[in-house]
Amino acid sequence: MLYNFLALYSWCYKSLRKSSFMINRLKSIKKSTLVILTLIVLNIVAFTLLSSNIKQNYRTTDTISTSVENNNYFKAGVNVLDWSYSLLRYFRR
Numbered sequence: 001m002l003y004n005f006l007a008l009y010s011w012c013y014k015s016l017r018k019s020s021f022m023i024n025r026l027k028s029i030k031k032s033t034l035v036i037l038t039l040i041v042l043n044i045v046a047f048t049l050l051s052s053n054i055k056q057n058y059r060t061t062d063t064i065s066t067s068v069e070n071n072n073y074f075k076a077g078v079n080v081l082d083w084s085y086s087l088l089r090y091f092r093r
Helices: 002-028 031-057 070-090
Strands: none
Touching: none
């Protein structure tokens, strides 16, 4: 029993020394670098959580089939391109 306690105490002491080393090392890094690293880590965590949730709950675009003739967005995009090319031709003259 005493041996287990000493082993646990030794492990905790080593862990605390390592953590204090890490804390001192973090203190030596500039604040702006820490903020950037924190934002990158948070971005990765948020992306992972959201992407796993989307995969489970929503259909992908591969399973959604729409007809090109009935797609109003496609028609609107073609109309905008035609309009912009006609303006370009008008101002080139």
